[in-house]
Amino acid sequence: MRVGCPKEIKNHEYRVGLTPAAVREYVGHGHDVLIETGAGAGIDAPDQDYQAAGATIVGSASEVFERADMVVKVKEPQPGEWAQLREGQILYTYLHLAPDPDQTKGLLQSGVTAVAYETVTDARGGLPLLAPMSEVAGRLSVQAGARALEKAHGGRGLLLGGVPGVAPGKVAIIGGGVVGKEAAKMAIGLGAEVTILDRSIPRLSDLDDLFEGRVMTRFSTPTAIDECVFAADLVIGAVLIPGASAPKLVTKAMLPHMKKGAVLVDVAIDQGGCFETSHATTHAEPTFEIDGVVHYCVANMPGAVPITSTHALNNATLPFGLALADKGLPALNADPHLLAGLNVHRGLITNRAVADSLGQEFREPLEALKA
Ligand SMILES: NC(=O)C1=CN([C@@H]2O[C@H](COP(=O)(O)OP(=O)(O)OC[C@H]3O[C@@H](n4cnc5c(N)ncnc54)[C@H](O)[C@@H]3O)[C@@H](O)[C@H]2O)C=CC1
């Protein structure tokens, strides 16, 4: 198969779909790999490294889209990219379609077969291709929140860890999955007072064991959310219902009851956000303020640390990517976990949560693949 990787074009997105090490594996499996010139610049991987791994460097993204049987990316395709996709081609990347009807329409019209990293599953009920970026974003969320809390950045002017004799800041983390756990580690490391809210009692129990009393856990009800959000200096939104739009757990009406200059970091923004007042921002302009509350809603947080993120992402995407390249569409029939990643195929939506969130028709993926 001919596998292609264009340079990412989203605002301040410096990750790349394939590392030279991944290219070497695809080439070792007998595939041709096309890399857009400069695609690896953000991870300090020049064209020569890709050539040494066996790739062919091409001069433009359009050549990658035109010649590749499978396009490997990081972020959801941008409007100029949808137009270049076609039937019979596989797109392997993050998509986050539930809150994005325009992109969904673009993909449906292209006829492409689109496998979304964020809905591929594993045997333990996890999301193995989302997890590495959730680890990065979870850790970054506290860094971003701490910075936004600085007075010059619009925040309360509070140091999360306090100092001897002065109380630390309070951090409320809504959603105790991968993002929530990593955020908690960082917030504890800074010395903050941390509460994690989740709807899963087994998850709260695991977190309680893991942190040995260093975090408070709360079952996530509207009342518990009110209490924690109103008391917090920093709130991190980290909930997920896989594939679906995020539930709005912090409403606009709650903002006036929060501390002035408190910070909301909505990591779940890529699924539409879990704060009613969130809208996606970019690394160029990451924050905005509503009712005295600073919002940070960057939808590609891991793009800020592309070296760490790209290697972590490739570690996870490589085995499934090789299966797709080796077998083509039958790889989806052969592996229910990879099949769970199929979101769009030849003009059909094949992920139920995506279809339901968008109010569109759902087609069983195995049935769609037969069509
Ligand atoms: N903005 C960015 O750059 C990035 C965003 N993300 C996003 O972060 C979000 C979280 O991802 P993960 O931690 O990997 O998901 P996860 O599935 O590991 O954890 C989500 C948690 O939310 C909990 N939850 C669901 N409904 C809840 C409710 N009403 N109240 C409290 N908890 C609730 C679940 O029980 C689960 O423990 C996702 O939307 C993901 O796409 C991930 C990476 C980067």
Ligand SMILES: CC(=O)C(=O)O
């Ligand atoms: C998961 C995601 O949206 C990201 O890594 O950018």
Ligand SMILES: [Mg+2]
């Ligand atoms: Mg995103």
